[in-house]
Amino acid sequence: MKMCTPTRWLGARAVAVGSGRTSDCSCFCVTNFRNQPIITTTISATPQGTRRPFSVFCSYSSPFLAASSSSMPYDKELAAAKKAATLAARLCQKVQKALLQSDVHSKSDKSPVTVADYGSQALVSFVLERELPSEPFSLVAEEDSGDLRKESGQETLKRITELVNDTLASEESDRFTALTTEDVLRAIDNGKSEGGSIGRHWVLDPIDGTKGFVRGDQYAIALGLLHEGKVVLGVLACPNLPLTSIGNNQQSSSNEVGCLFFAKVGDGAYMQSLNGSTHIKVHVTDTGNPEEASFFESFEAAHSSHDLSSSIAEKLGVKAPPVRIDSQAKYGALSRGDGAIYLRFPHKGYREKIWDHAAGSIVVTEAGGIVTDAAGNPLDFSKGKFLDVASGIIVTNQKLMPSLLRAVKEALNEKASSL
Template sequence: MSQATEVVGNPYAAELAAAKKAVALAARLCQRVQRSILHSDIQSKADKTPVTVADYGSQVLVCLVLKKELPSHSFSIIAEEDSKDLREDGAQEIIEHITTLINETIVNDGSYNMSLSKEDVLSAIDGGKSEGGPSGRHWILDPIDGTKGFIRGDQYAVALGLLDEGKVVLGVLGCPNLPLKSTNKNNSSSFGDRIGSLFFATIGCGAQVEALEGSEPQKISVCSTNNPVDASFFESFEASHSKRDLTSSIAEKLGVRAPPVRMDSQAKYGALARGDGAIFLRIPHKSYIETVWDHAAGSIVTEAGGMVKDAAGNDLDFCKGRYLDRDRGIIATNKHLMPLVLKAVQEAMKEEQ
């Protein structure tokens, strides 16, 4: 999302309302599972990364709400999970469990009078197989981002973005375990001690946050510092997801004094968008290729006045399919710090070779 001129009204108001409803409902299912997660709720995918009944349940609920709330809209969905493992022998019990979770969440919410069968659930999961691309509208969904954090009982996010003619125009990030109040003392807020933040932005309309269970929204903006010495930076909680030797040498070059804030998932983008910290650094190991759903909703940062770039200083390109075609490394920060951070990143990468 690049910050566009302020528009009168919001051209994506209907999509935003549907996306917020979808993310909030999916987050309710996730919260219930996280409170009582069992070993049998966790599976391992072919690439050895974890997936839980809540990842699948969240994906089905978001796809369902988008279709129900936007019946006349034409779109595809690019989502992380597929039903392959659930269609293998021996998966009957887990599909039943996912189906029950989804149906109970729908009944408790009361918006829709419907009940899904196991086959409905499998085909809804596969509704997220789109390859996206530069034309048309594509929703981009990470049903649980930070699954490892989710399993640990830490931060995670339900992350939904909308790609319209090659541009991310909307982002919604549900972060059930993130306090609503910013940790930045300069950000005034009347939010008190509530936990559970829903960040959202549409192109040209700024970024906002409200309580996941609903509250008055508040406009948010990135930290305005132009001095890296005062900046703190976010990175992945999981050591294997970002090169910590490199990020610490980047921080040293910049003169950053504060220790890194390690947090799971795109909750980092939400926290950055409201100024909890000033820089987000993600430098994966060489063989890793980034997926679009790990960053699309994070585009809310640009509506909060920040920038998101790859290590070469290019904007992220979300219309090359399910993967990001980019130089290694993703950096998000404010407009003053971006040139300094990019320089430090490029120098550190050169020294590493």
């Protein structure tokens, strides 16, 4: 079977143009941008068997193709995601600047949540639904409105609604209409989808790294899109991340902070300033030498075992000390080569959630990196809101992955035999 990439998308019609020897190959296959066959067709052989150009016209009724008539797949979704994450970042920056103790609450699992987590979720949900009116809207997001619907949550709900409206009014004054508290509750609760392997689902962490946010450190607004269980685009807004490298031994040449990373499947990973400069393509480091590599891990030892990662780094031959920062800003920094490895080993019993990895993982893989669980399996985002991973998550480049996997295996075996 010959594979040829479509040269044009014509609504519900895919057109493939190529050349082939029609006498020895009669079955042709139109592939999508991930090289997966979407249409196969047979062309009858010419008696002469000559090499000549051919074109194949096939009817195809996919809503995905129909929706992509004049642009590349997921273009308008990416534009909407960048807009939503940028607006949410503005809201978070405002709150972090003037963080009042009363803006931090405790959820039933005792983790912190702030008015900015809720406000960011409401804004992203509202903007995505408004920008993509012709698409069914499904959102899997971290926060829910339960506490805000209680009597004790009314003041907080008012404050969140004000924040959302202030942000929309200052950033989009031309199209602003105020949201009510009910609108805000509804937008937050749109995030109740369970995700899964069928159709499309947005995946949102409105503030990833809330503890970092409250401390005044790193955090990210992380938004991904799943299609048939795979992450197909991701946007990471990192309002406090310097535009220049934060790796070990690297002096920052500018004080400017605020990065927006974005990636679409098959299209590479990019970074731009949150203030809207032109974007640059980013790539993970290509070092294969652990002595040149540094590694990222959680700032919070409660989120990832610092002991285990230090044992892995030692076995691998990494000399540099860990770079500890909060949130998926780690994935963003790794995607542009600030460091070579990200190690995440949650303590026993913790179940990873898809919103903590969806956006970050596509940014890194499109930048040429690899994201797997501790056994080397790819992450499976198709099983609902949880990610079932073996022991932990590891991220690095192609060259270092084989030796990293060996070091992880050794360190995990050592830990198991010491218990």
